[in-house]
Amino acid sequence: MTETLIRLEQLNKTYPGHSVPAVERLDLSIPDGEIVMFIGPSGCGKTTTMKMINRLIEPSSGRIVIAGEDVTSIDPNELRRRVGYVIQQVGLFPHVRVSGNVGAVLRLLKWPSDKIARRVDEMLDLVGLDPSQYRDSYPKQLSGGQQQRVGVARALAADPPVMLMDEPFGSVDPITREHLQDEFLRLQQEIRKTIVFVTHDITEALRMGDRIAILGERSRVEQYDTPPNVVARPSSDFVANFIGTNAGLRALTLMPIDRQTLVPPPAEREGPRLVYDEDRPVGWHLSDGLGTTRIQPLRLSAQPVLADALNQIVSSQAPAAVVVDDDGQLLGCVDMSAVQAAVRGAAGNGDRSDVQMEAASGDGSA
Amino acid sequence: MSYEEYLGYFQEGLLRQFGDHLAVVLLSTLLGSIVGVSAGILVRHQPGPREIVLKVAGTMLTIPSLALYAVLIGILGLGWPPVLLALTAYSLLPIIQNTIVGLNSVSAPVLEAARGIGMGDKVRLVRVELPLAWPVILVGIRTAAIILVSTAALGAVVRGPGLGNAIYAGLNSIGSSVALYQVLTGVGGVVVVGLLLNAIFFALARLTIPRGIRD
Numbered sequence: 030m031t032e033t034l035i036r037l038e039q040l041n042k043t044y045p046g047h048s049v050p051a052v053e054r055l056d057l058s059i060p061d062g063e064i065v066m067f068i069g070p071s072g073c074g075k076t077t078t079m080k081m082i083n084r085l086i087e088p089s090s091g092r093i094v095i096a097g098e099d100v101t102s103i104d105p106n107e108l109r110r111r112v113g114y115v116i117q118q119v120g121l122f123p124h125v126r127v128s129g130n131v132g133a134v135l136r137l138l139k140w141p142s143d144k145i146a147r148r149v150d151e152m153l154d155l156v157g158l159d160p161s162q163y164r165d166s167y168p169k170q171l172s173g174g175q176q177q178r179v180g181v182a183r184a185l186a187a188d189p190p191v192m193l194m195d196e197p198f199g200s201v202d203p204i205t206r207e208h209l210q211d212e213f214l215r216l217q218q219e220i221r222k223t224i225v226f227v228t229h230d231i232t233e234a235l236r237m238g239d240r241i242a243i244l245g246e247r248s249r250v251e252q253y254d255t256p257p258n259v260v261a262r263p264s265s266d267f268v269a270n271f272i273g274t275n276a277g278l279r280a281l282t283l284m285p286i287d288r289q290t291l292v293p294p295p296a297e298r299e300g301p302r303l304v305y306d307e308d309r310p311v312g313w314h315l316s317d318g319l320g321t322t323r324i325q326p327l328r329l330s331a332q333p334v335l336a337d338a339l340n341q342i343v344s345s346q347a348p349a350a351v352v353v354d355d356d357g358q359l360l361g362c363v364d365m366s367a368v369q370a371a372v373r374g375a376a377g378n379g380d381r382s383d384v385q386m387e388a389a390s391g392d393g394s395a
Numbered sequence: 396m397s398y399e400e401y402l403g404y405f406q407e408g409l410l411r412q413f414g415d416h417l418a419v420v421l422l423s424t425l426l427g428s429i430v431g432v433s434a435g436i437l438v439r440h441q442p443g444p445r446e447i448v449l450k451v452a453g454t455m456l457t458i459p460s461l462a463l464y465a466v467l468i469g470i471l472g473l474g475w476p477p478v479l480l481a482l483t484a485y486s487l488l489p490i491i492q493n494t495i496v497g498l499n500s501v502s503a504p505v506l507e508a509a510r511g512i513g514m515g516d517k518v519r520l521v522r523v524e525l526p527l528a529w530p531v532i533l534v535g536i537r538t539a540a541i542i543l544v545s546t547a548a549l550g551a552v553v554r555g556p557g558l559g560n561a562i563y564a565g566l567n568s569i570g571s572s573v574a575l576y577q578v579l580t581g582v583g584g585v586v587v588v589g590l591l592l593n594a595i596f597f598a599l600a601r602l603t604i605p606r607g608i609r610d
Contacts, residue, residue, distance in 0.1 A: 085510060109513035120508025124526045124605035134512045167607030183512065193511075 034223040035059040035082065035191060040091035042077055051077045053247040055091070061190075062221040066234040069244035069251075070271070078248045079193050079227050083112040095191060110134055113184030113192035113222070117199040119176045121168040127153070127179050128164040134187045152182040155219075157212065174205040181213070185220065192224045198233070210237060231272055235260065235279060243268050257283050281336040284371050286327065290335075291352055291361025301348055309357035313347040326351040329360055335371055338363035401576040409561060409580060416557030416588050420547050423479050424540040427486030431539075432532060434487070435494025436520070445495060452488040460485070460546050464553045478547065478555035485546055486539035493535025497528030530604050537596040544589045548581070558584040 035058070042052040052074045059065050067075040080086040082093060084105045093101050100108050121130050129136075131152050132145040140148070150160040156178040168176055177197060184192055198206045198213075214237065217224070228234050234241050235256040243251045243259065245267055252264040260280045263269035272279065294303050294310075304312040304321060312323040324345045327333040329352050338350035342365065349362035402409070431452075438445040460481060467477035501524050509519045525532075551559030558581045565577030 083511065085507070106513040106515050109511055114508070114511035116504060116507060116511070118502075118504035120502075120504035120506075120511075122505060122509070122523060122527075124607045126607070133514075137513055137518070169607060180508075 031060040031062060033058040034061040034096055035225070036092075036094040037078075037082070038092040038094065040078070040081060040093070041089045042074070042081060042086060043089050050089070050247055052081070052088075053249065055248050055250070057242065057250060057253070059223060059225060060240075061223055063239040064217060064224040064226055064237055066238035066241045067225060067227045067244060068229065068231060068234045068241060068271075069248075071229065073244045073246055074248035075227050075244050076195060078244070079195060079225050082191070082225060083109045083114060083193055085109075106137075110137055110187060111189050111191070113187075113189045115177075115180050115184045115192065115194040115197045117196040119168075119180040119200075121176055121179055121183075123168050125167075126164065127158075127166050127168070127171070130168065130179055131164075131182045131186055133183060138187060148186060149182075152186050153179075155185065155216065156182045158182070173201045174209060177201065177209060181216075185222075190223060192222045194224060194226045196228055197226075199228070199230075206233075213237070232279070235283060243271060278336065281339055281368065281371070282334055284335040286329070286333045286335060286338060286352060286363055288329075288360070290363055290367050290371070292349070292364060292367065294351070294359070294362050295348055295364075303351065303359070310351045310353065310359050313345060315346065319346070322346060324351055326353040326357070326359075328353060328355060330355050335363070335368055339368055342368075396572050396576075398576055401573050402580070405561075405580075409558075409584065412556070412558045412560055412581075413584050413588065416544075416547055416559075416584065417591065419475065419478055419482065419550070419556050420540055420543045420588065420592065423482035423543060423547075424486055424536060426479070426483040427490055427539055428536050430483065431487045431490030431535075432494050435491045435498065435532075439495050439498045448491060449488070449495075452491050455484045456488050460549050461552060464550065464555075468553055473554040475556055477553050478550035478557075481550075482543045482547055486536075486543060489535040489538040489542070490532070491535075493531050493538075494528065497531030497535075498524050500531070501527045526605060527608065530600070530608065533596070533600055533603070537592075540592050540596070541589060544585060544592065548585050558588070 037055055037057045037059075040052055040055040041050055043050040055078060067079060069075050077086055081088045082095075084093070084100075087105075088101065091101075092099055095112075122133065125133075128146070128149045131149045132140075135145045135148060149164060153160040153163060158175060158178055163171070163175070163179075168179070171179065180197070184194075198209045201209065210233065226237060228237075238256055240253065240255055241259050242253045245251045251271075252259055252268045254262075254264075257280070259268065260272060260283065263272060295301065300316045301313045303310045304314050310324070310326055312321050314321050322345050324341060324347065327337055327341065327350060333352070338352075341350035342348070342363075349364035351362055352360045354360055396404075434448055438448050463481045463484070464477055467480055471477045471480060505523065505527070506519070509523045514523065547555070547557050548559040548562060550557055551563040561577045561581030561584065565574045565579075565581065568574045568577070
């Protein structure tokens, strides 16, 4: 178990004029170097909880401990300079060039200007923006995706151990979002920050999180676990309901295909058989006069998941998905029984399908 | 006396009046900006004081300038001081109003980001809020200056500076050969001061509004 970097202890928040607390007696430990996703229905207090970590919202009571230091009552501005902050609307300073935006925290920390300039270029490189092209641009000259990259660069500039991200990719189009998510995951491999990431998108939570905290009313932690465990073993109807009724399909997107999953292609004499072009599988010859269907085999090195295999099976009408090596040579196949076995394995026990049925019927009557 | 002869004869005095007119407007706009922007900053988040300040500044604009000048003679005497003070008072409403509107329309995410990266209140005001509100504040200041150009002309009744003197001299000598010249030159001069101010503010906007928020 990795070390805890952020610890929230008995955190409470009651807004003035409200009798019901927004966050009630929250205890949560966030491990060093992990991405923890906060997700829950709107109004559950997930954003309030996140904003208490850098005290944009002051807790009514309780303690916030970061790297062993109680930060509950230190100067909030000092605290915030040590905690990267990225928000959905980005909030770049429109009157300042990209360089000034990225260097904003460094200026507050009174770095010398030549050091700031070097650091700004480094940060722009890190988030994939060419410094010579973008450092002198103004925010309005950038696309939404580029603006959010600058936002991430600004948050990372002072090399804070902790980053708070409030639906950072929520306002860009789905394609850009997926791209930014991938890019950010790659970046995280490099920087290994401890990240609290608020989202309302379960797909994003499953995809980005090392851990997911599913929060119910008043920020009560309904389940706090890894994405596969959350999908496979929801701790309550609430969680199962929240993940949705297509949890089985979602689970497939989280399960990598490895060599153990692979089976040989079906025997050639009966039914469909693989068609090769110079030793490389390119399609299936289907039985009973359905003709030939072309396929794009999955490359094992591209880290395909079971959902990719299922997709290929469904779209090619073939009995199995084909997996090849980098040279295009056949490694093996993934058939329906492998997919089903994986889902069954993840589900763990038979109770779960009942839970899902309840969740589904609950949905229907709502 | 022809108009050319009149201009030749009174050239020096007219040029001085023109310069004085521009100077008194600019100076009182500057004073009004210092007072008005400060007041706007102080009351922007408090609805109560904000209403009071705006009411007071609005009421001042309703006092006829002749009456205000007359009252101020008793306190400040004749010449520049009563004119400067009256014009400063008249400049306040547009400046305060635009300061409040400008500051309060800075986008919430930008402010949240500023707080989130650890900017204190003062730093945020100076580095983020004022620069972003500046285009709106500047429009308020320009409006004030333009209003003052014509009000300043009335300053001549308290022996104030500016082109009002030419106009008054003309009105006082109606029937004489130069009366019309004096009035027309005074009025024309006031118009030119107005145009010049517009040019000055245009240049000021180009110079002081950051490129990132210019449209």
